Amino acid sequence: MKTIKDTDLNAELQELYLVGKQWLNDLEFLAVELTFLKKRFDKSFQPLLKKNEDIKMAKLLATTINIDNAHLLLIADVKQFLSDIECQLEREEGAFDLRLMVQYEQLMGELNGLMQAYQLVKSKVFEIAKTV
Numbered sequence: 001m002k003t004i005k006d007t008d009l010n011a012e013l014q015e016l017y018l019v020g021k022q023w024l025n026d027l028e029f030l031a032v033e034l035t036f037l038k039k040r041f042d043k044s045f046q047p048l049l050k051k052n053e054d055i056k057m058a059k060l061l062a063t064t065i066n067i068d069n070a071h072l073l074l075i076a077d078v079k080q081f082l083s084d085i086e087c088q089l090e091r092e093e094g095a096f097d098l099r100l101m102v103q104y105e106q107l108m109g110e111l112n113g114l115m116q117a118y119q120l121v122k123s124k125v126f127e128i129a130k131t132v
Contacts, residue, residue, distance in 0.1 A: 010089065013085055013088055013089050013100075014089070016085055016100065016104060017082060017085045017086070017089070019104075020078055020081050020082045020085065020107075021082070023078045023107065023111055024075065024078055024079070024082075026111065026115070027071060027074060027075050027078065027111075030071055030114070030115070030118060031071065033118065033122070034064065034067065034068050034071065034118070037064060037118075037121070037122055037125060038064065040125055040126070040129060041057075041060075041061060041064070041125060043129070056128070057128070060121055060124055060125060060128075063117070063121050064121055067114060067117055067118050067121065070110075070114055071114060074107070074110055074111060074114060077107060077110070078107060078111075081100075081103050081104070081107055084097070084099075084100060084103065085100060088100065
């Protein structure tokens, strides 16, 4: 059974922690991107309403709002993940909590899905904005 005193395990936990910190940086960048996208929406929305594109824009706006909400929840989840790692690192004895690996995989999947969804919406908004 592996314990925290195992140097390899400690290094792996520290690596997971650094990955989690990078995820927070990515999510902070996404917040800036979402703000920019919303401003782009505001610029593009009015002319498109006149072109009867309101349903398409409403769907994109709803998707953007969903991404923003998921983004905020994911930030909280990543912070909890980092806290869990910190607790594990502070323990000198005790078995490695395998839930951290499950959390890692889950968070990585959520982050990748969120980024892909954002890129899709962003490309659609810019595609539509070219027609304005």
